[in-house]
Amino acid sequence: MKHPTFAQPIEAYLEEFNRTLPQRVRSQVPLLNLVVRYLLRSRGKQLRPMLVFASAGACGAITDRTHIGAAMVELLHTATLVHDDVVDQAPMRRGLASINAIWKNKVAVLVGDYLLAQGLLLAVEHEEFDFLRVTAQAVRRMSEGELLQVQRSQKRKFDEETYLRIIRDKTAALLAACCQIGALSAGADHSTQEQLAVFGERIGLAFQIRDDVLDYTSRSTILGKPAAHDLREGKATLPLLRALEQAPPSEAQAIVRLLQSSARRNGHIQRIIAFVERYGGVESAMATARTLVEDAIAELDSLPPTEFRDMLIAIARYTIERTK
Amino acid sequence: MKHPTFAQPIEAYLEEFNRTLPQRVRSQVPLLNLVVRYLLRSRGKQLRPMLVFASAGACGAITDRTHIGAAMVELLHTATLVHDDVVDQAPMRRGLASINAIWKNKVAVLVGDYLLAQGLLLAVEHEEFDFLRVTAQAVRRMSEGELLQVQRSQKRKFDEETYLRIIRDKTAALLAACCQIGALSAGADHSTQEQLAVFGERIGLAFQIRDDVLDYTSRSTILGKPAAHDLREGKATLPLLRALEQAPPSEAQAIVRLLQSSARRNGHIQRIIAFVERYGGVESAMATARTLVEDAIAELDSLPPTEFRDMLIAIARYTIERTK
Numbered sequence: 001m002k003h004p005t006f007a008q009p010i011e012a013y014l015e016e017f018n019r020t021l022p023q024r025v026r027s028q029v030p031l032l033n034l035v036v037r038y039l040l041r042s043r044g045k046q047l048r049p050m051l052v053f054a055s056a057g058a059c060g061a062i063t064d065r066t067h068i069g070a071a072m073v074e075l076l077h078t079a080t081l082v083h084d085d086v087v088d089q090a091p092m093r094r095g096l097a098s099i100n101a102i103w104k105n106k107v108a109v110l111v112g113d114y115l116l117a118q119g120l121l122l123a124v125e126h127e128e129f130d131f132l133r134v135t136a137q138a139v140r141r142m143s144e145g146e147l148l149q150v151q152r153s154q155k156r157k158f159d160e161e162t163y164l165r166i167i168r169d170k171t172a173a174l175l176a177a178c179c180q181i182g183a184l185s186a187g188a189d190h191s192t193q194e195q196l197a198v199f200g201e202r203i204g205l206a207f208q209i210r211d212d213v214l215d216y217t218s219r220s221t222i223l224g225k226p227a228a229h230d231l232r233e234g235k236a237t238l239p240l241l242r243a244l245e246q247a248p249p250s251e252a253q254a255i256v257r258l259l260q261s262s263a264r265r266n267g268h269i270q271r272i273i274a275f276v277e278r279y280g281g282v283e284s285a286m287a288t289a290r291t292l293v294e295d296a297i298a299e300l301d302s303l304p305p306t307e308f309r310d311m312l313i314a315i316a317r318y319t320i321e322r323t324k
Numbered sequence: 325m326k327h328p329t330f331a332q333p334i335e336a337y338l339e340e341f342n343r344t345l346p347q348r349v350r351s352q353v354p355l356l357n358l359v360v361r362y363l364l365r366s367r368g369k370q371l372r373p374m375l376v377f378a379s380a381g382a383c384g385a386i387t388d389r390t391h392i393g394a395a396m397v398e399l400l401h402t403a404t405l406v407h408d409d410v411v412d413q414a415p416m417r418r419g420l421a422s423i424n425a426i427w428k429n430k431v432a433v434l435v436g437d438y439l440l441a442q443g444l445l446l447a448v449e450h451e452e453f454d455f456l457r458v459t460a461q462a463v464r465r466m467s468e469g470e471l472l473q474v475q476r477s478q479k480r481k482f483d484e485e486t487y488l489r490i491i492r493d494k495t496a497a498l499l500a501a502c503c504q505i506g507a508l509s510a511g512a513d514h515s516t517q518e519q520l521a522v523f524g525e526r527i528g529l530a531f532q533i534r535d536d537v538l539d540y541t542s543r544s545t546i547l548g549k550p551a552a553h554d555l556r557e558g559k560a561t562l563p564l565l566r567a568l569e570q571a572p573p574s575e576a577q578a579i580v581r582l583l584q585s586s587a588r589r590n591g592h593i594q595r596i597i598a599f600v601e602r603y604g605g606v607e608s609a610m611a612t613a614r615t616l617v618e619d620a621i622a623e624l625d626s627l628p629p630t631e632f633r634d635m636l637i638a639i640a641r642y643t644i645e646r647t648k
Contacts, residue, residue: 029468031475083437086410087430106411107474109433113407114467116437120444121460129453136445143438144353150431151355 003046006314009307010053013062017049017070024071025118035099035111039078042096047207048073048178051315055182055196057308058300065185068126073178075119076135080142082112087146130184138177145169153234156260160241164205171211172204179312195299199312202296207319209289212237213282216273218323228269234259238288240272243281251275289320327370330638333631334377337386341373341394348395349442359423359435363402366420371531372397372502375639379506379520381632382624389509392450397502399443400459404466406436411470454508462501469493477558480584484565488529495535496528503636519623523636526620531643533613536561537606540597542647552593558583562612564596567605575599613644 003014025036049070056066084090085098086108092098100108116139123132149166179200183193215230216239230237236259244252255275258268276282293316303309327338349360373394380390408414409422410432416422424432440463447456473490503524507517539554540563554561560583568576579599582592600606617640627633 027468029472029475032468032471080437083433087433105429107471109407109411109436110467110470110474112433112437113404113440114464114471116440117460117464117467120456121464124453124457124460127453129448129451132444132456133448136441136448140438140441140445143434143441144351144356146434147356147431147438148353150434151353 003050004314004318006311006318007050009311010050010057010062013053013067014046014049017053017067017074018043020067021071021074024122025075025115027114031107032111032114035103035107036115038096038102039082039099039111042094044094046074047315048077048174051175051178051200051312052182052185054308054311054315055179055200056186057182058303058306058312059183059186059188059192059196060304061186063185063187065126065128066182068122068128069131069178069181069185072119072122072128072131072135073174073181075115075122076139077174079112079115079119080139082108082115084146086112131181134177134180134184135174138173141169141173145171145173149235152236156234158236158241158244158256158259160238160245163236163238163241167205167208167212168201171208172201175204175207176200192303195302199296199299199316202292202299203316203319206289206292206296206316209238209285209292210320210322213239213285213289214324216276216282228273231269231272238285239276239281241281242284243276243279246279246281246284247275286320293317293320327374328638328642330635330642331374333381333635334374334386337377337391338370338373341377341391341398342367344391345395345398348446349399349439351438355431356435356438359427359431360439362420362426363406363423363435366418368418370398371639372401372498375499375502375524375636376506376509378632378635378639379503379524380510381506382627382630382636383507383510383512383516383520385510387509387511389450389452390506392446392452393455393502393505393509396443396446396452396455396459397498397505399439399446400463401498403436403439403443404463406432406439408470410436455505458501458504458508459498462497465493465497469495469497473559476560480558482560482565482568482580482583484562484569487560487562487565491529491532491536492525495532496525499528499531500524516627519626523620523623523640526616526623527640527643530613530616530620530640533562533609533616534644534646537563537609537613538648540600540606552597555593555596562609563600563605565605566608567600567603570603570605570608571599610644617641617644 003011007014022037022040027033052070052073053062053066056062081093082099085093086100086105090098091101099111120132120136123135145166148162149170152162152166176197177200179196180193183196212230215227215237218227244255255272258272296316297313300309300312327335331338346361346364351357376394376397377386377390380386405417406423409417410424410429414422415425423435444456444460447459469490472486473494476486476490500521503520504517507520536554539551539561542551568579579596582596620640621637624633624636
């Protein structure tokens with residue numbers, strides 16, 4: 001497993017985490033173990049457990065409770081990825097075939113449910129009821145955010161307020177939960193927990209904005225998924241919203257009409273991408289993401305200067321500097 | 325809402341339950357509220373909340389905690405039904421179009437996740453950590469049972485031990501949880517809780533066996549779904565397993581070969597149904613279900629004779645007498 005260099009202070013913890021995670025999900029059903037082994041083989045960036053460990057370290061102590069919290073958020077995150085791939089009929093995930101592609105939707109839905117239950121049970125078994133409260137709320141908000149996004153695409157509405165609410169729920173809520181759980185596991189006081197949660201929410205918003213920007217700027221060979229994927233699905237993300245705001249009204253209206261027409265032809269997509277470019281949608285969105293990251297980092301001011309705090313700052317910067 | 329006559333002792337509680345349930349799931353996302361309203365309009369038998377209330381009554385007291393427990397199990401059960409319909413691509417549920425049929429799989433998967441999280445949050449918010457432990461375990465077992473069933477269908481194995489494990493996990497675990505939560509909410513001691521859990525598990529097994537029997541005996545107009553549906557999906561349930569056991573080996577082997585052939589022609593299905601009839605598969609399965617129900621009822625012997633205990637006994641009998 002290769003982690004970014006900023007992960008160095010928690011490398012030993014991450015190794016233990018990765019060694020013990022499969023044991024935490026072992027089932028008596030061989031098919032389930034097979035699917036879970038496959039899932040855990042193709043781990044992603046592990047941003048969420050990293051945030052748990054770094055937050056705990058920055059608050060003074062990485063404990064056994066930190067390990068429980070990290071495992072919990074990773075299981076819940078994995079559960080939602082598996083369900084997302086069903087929902088999006090995605091054939092690939094992290095360069096490998098998706099669970100639904102190999103084992104069909106039935107298995108994918110059930111494995112997602114299993115991982116969700118198992119993640120929550122981990123907290124129940126260790127009597128980590130604060131972790132439970134924080135994460136069950138995050139899971140609820142993730143489904144609410146996704147559903148709001150579906151509704152918004154259907155209604156073809158393009159306001160920034162709803163966009164921000166969606167990304168706050170679907171992405172930022174879980175990153176906020178990760179940081180708060182890290183703080184909780186270190187025994188931090190309420191106001192420090194709150195600071196970490198705000199830090200997590202802000203980098204979560206920045207992370208998602210960067211994702212939405214990459215959908216406009218990266219080629220499919222880099223990202224492993226087709227660029228302008230969101231646009232093809234009728235999702236109007238921040239770069240487009242900002243271009244609509246900055247363009248002359250007549251031109252913006254023409255684009256809105258294109259977006260509202262039910263046919264999403266390739267020619268339309270190319271025209272919208274060019275429009276976003278012309279009116280600086282990407283730059284405007286990135287400026288917002290940068291402000292969010294700086295505001296996030298400011299939340300850490302009162303923490304003692306440690307390698308863990310430095311790592312949180314590095315993660316915050318990474319959310320907007322990454323190219324995939 | 326029309327409930328069976330045996331529900332009379334808890335009718336007032338059920339009415340309050342049905343009045344308050346929509347408020348417990350209210351979201352800020354209009355689409356979600358719309359789907360949930362639709363779901364709650366077409367309620368089923370409400371067997372699970374009934375078991376919670378009757379168990380609490382039989383243990384001495386229906387309390388505010390009982391209401392929380394009943395709402396929790398109903399939300400979790402509804403979540404799994406919504407996911408089941410995605411998994412089975414079912415167009416109908418309880419005589420109405422399924423969520424996936426109206427709003428597509430994406431919305432159905434997300435609404436299921438939301439209800440799951442919301443059900444667990446209800447317990448978190450009321451600090452009912454014992455409820456949480458019991459139900460999160462049940463949810464995990466439900467997905468494990470369903471996955472074991474998928475695996476067994478793929479492998480085309482026909483042993484009774486695996487069949488019983490599947491129905492114990494996928495159906496009986498949640499009914500056991502309902503009865504245990506009822507007992508917990510009444511402040512029952514550990515051994516009484518355990519008795520109620522065993523009662524619930526046994527009627528759960530009987531309930532599923534009856535379901536599997538009805539799949540062989542009822543016409544699609546009664547059940548609202550095609551008879552021999554399980555068989556068409558490659559599921560070998562108890563009536564078939566018992567017929568295989570009782571038939572002469574050569575005849576049983578011929579049927580196993582039919583089951584193992586990948587083509588499931590209508591002629592095959594009819595031949596297998598006739599085989600199950602000829603060798604008394606249905607009667608043998610029902611005899612087992614009856615024994616389970618009597619064993620379940622025996623678990624209630626030490627409880628004081630109340631209308632609630634009578635109701636539990638009536639529910640137990642109902643699980644095998646029902647015709648849909």
